[in-house]
Amino acid sequence: MAHPQTIQIFLPDGDPQGIRIASITTRIVQLIEIPRLRLADFLAMSEAGHVGLYLLFGEDDETGHAKAYIGQTGNLGARLKQHHDGKDFWNRALVALSLTHSLTVTHAHYLEWLAISRAAQAARCKLENSTTGTRPHTPAAMEAECREIFETIDILLTTLGHPVFEALVKREEDNRRVGRPAATTPPPSDADFFLRNERADARGRYTEAGFIVLAGSWGRAQAVPSFVGTSPYRKRQAxxxxxxxxxxxxxxxxxxxxxxxxxxxxxxxxxGRATNGWTEWKDATGKTLSDVTGRVVPTRSATVT
Incomplete structure (x- = not known):
């Protein structure tokens, strides 16, 4: 259950686009975000020698889709240097470590498995890991500790703009937290919006992350001629x-x-054409998204079909 928390973000060199160190003031786990260009600066820090979990983030050059790689190591600096030499796709690394040096390799192995599993389930990005691996044998007390540590890592990652473990749409939240499979399609919600006509039957949700079109929705297969070749059309094909x-x-x-x-x-x-989504998407009562949110938007010209 969410509750108020205080998060501290420290900029070692004063540059908000440089290395950023995030922590929840009452916890011992720290997250360090490292632009690839600043890797040498991190390697000079004492934290580079820690045991920890790390995530590499980048994009697919062709599709622009987010990509990530998740791993664990007994020496963060040495492993990131290996990935700097051997992996091209990433441009930012985020490492999670303990301020008290209390993380062990056993902790790290379990956190790696849990992180890969949760990232694969959330499907926010394409994982470069070849497999989710096998759940490591971990004593019950240590597993409980790791899950608490993971919650902190999740909060800090999301705060820094990398919600890799957060599903676009919540599905059976309680089941997901205890590791049971989630439903394929979320249950109907008062927050659902619909786009329905003779050529479409789509359902979506307007969230903090943007607008999400839900799995199972369908629309027009053949785009109108004026839509072909546009940036949205190329994204569609990709x-x-x-x-x-x-x-x-x-x-x-x-x-x-x-x-x-x-x-x-x-x-x-x-x-498959230019539209005004603020008026196209409607709730179950027929109110447009614009009406529901109270947002007045200028009319967007739509392609005549």
Whole structure:
């Protein structure tokens, strides 16, 4: 259950785009964000010799999709140096360690397994790890400690803008926390919005992260001519190639929850044309997203079909 917390972010060199050290003031776990360009600075820090969990973040050059690699090590600096020499995709590393040197390699192995499992389940990004691995044997007391440590890491990662363990849409939250499989499709919610016509039947949610079109939604398979070749159209094709969307007869089917920065980008994808998402998406009573949120937006020209 969420509750108020105080998080401290320290900038060692005063640059908010440089190394950032985040911690919850009442806990011993610390998270350090390291731009690849500043790796040498981290290697000179005493924390580089710690046992810890690390995450590498970057993007796919072709699709722009987020990518990540998760690992653990007995020496953070040495392992990041290896990945600097051997992996191209990443541009930021985040390492989690103990201020009291209390993390052991056993802790790290369990945290690595848990982190990979949760990241794979959340599906926020493509994992570069070849497998989720086997759950390591860990004494019950240590497992409980690791799960508490993991919660802190999750909060700090999200605070720094990397919510890799947070699903786009919450599904059976209690089940997910204890490791049981979540439902494929979330239950209906008062926060759901719909885009329904003869060429679409899509459901989505407007969240802090943007607009999410839910798995199982479908829209127009063939885009209108004026939409072909645009940036949204190219994204559409890339998502089909990546397996996020599929063409099934005359429908464009969403195979997983898909995040968009704006409601209009989401309705464009569903409709295969330029749209105004603030008026296209409607709740169960027929109110537009614009009406529900109280946001007055200028009219966006839509392509005539």
């Amino acid at each position: 998502m089909i190639e990546a397996g996020d969307l599929a063409i099934n007869e005359e429908r464009l089917v969403f195979l997983r929850d898909v995040h968009f920065n704006s409601p209009s980008a989401a309705s464009d994808m569903v409709s």
